Amino acid sequence: MEADRIKWNQRYSGEEYLMGLLPSRFLTERIEQIKTLCPGSRALDIACGEGRNSIFLAHNGFQVTAVDISDEGLKKGRRRMRDEGVSVNFSAVDLEGYDIVRQYDLIINLNFLLRELIPKEVTALNQDGLILLETILDSPKLPGIHTRRYLLQPGELRRLFNREPGTILEYDEFPDNATPTARILFQKRLP
Ligand SMILES: C[S@@+](CC[C@H](N)C(=O)[O-])C[C@H]1O[C@@H](n2cnc3c(N)ncnc32)[C@H](O)[C@@H]1O
Incomplete structure (x- = not known):
């Protein structure tokens, strides 16, 4: 949506990296398991922002496609990619109504929620491929004002993946964290 592009371009317009330089902790803590299990x-990388997680995956030997609506975020990702001597295919995409056309072995979806995309992510996975997803959970502890449709409800992420062909390897909710989140590591297995 054009309004999202404008909003995120403004947020990413500063020199600093809004999301920081370090990759997601969930991703870094699971990377060895991911490398072992991935076919x-x-x-x-879904909604890659400034590319911190895409670049981490590229350093770990993955061929990464990274999509986001914000060209400012993608610009910063490309700059960092060149500085660090890795290769990531950064691409401007509006994920609303988007169909994932290629097949992947790993899909990461961090700090972004578009419920309609989850079945499409599973379809786009190769057999035994993995999805790692973590995003904000609605909780009385959640600071600030949030749009409800961008928040997972308690138990919702598990329900969304229970419908999909595969195994939930890990599932957690952290309602008491400073930023409450829910997270999942899912492996596709067709019958
Ligand atoms: C909180 S940031 C997360 C960025 C990244 N995943 C990370 O963890 O560093 C949310 C991202 O979603 C992107 N986004 C929002 N709406 C989008 C849409 N309709 N299509 C594609 N990307 C979108 C924003 O541009 C932003 O980069």
């Missing part, structure tokens, strides 16, 4: 090295 191949093709990865997709």
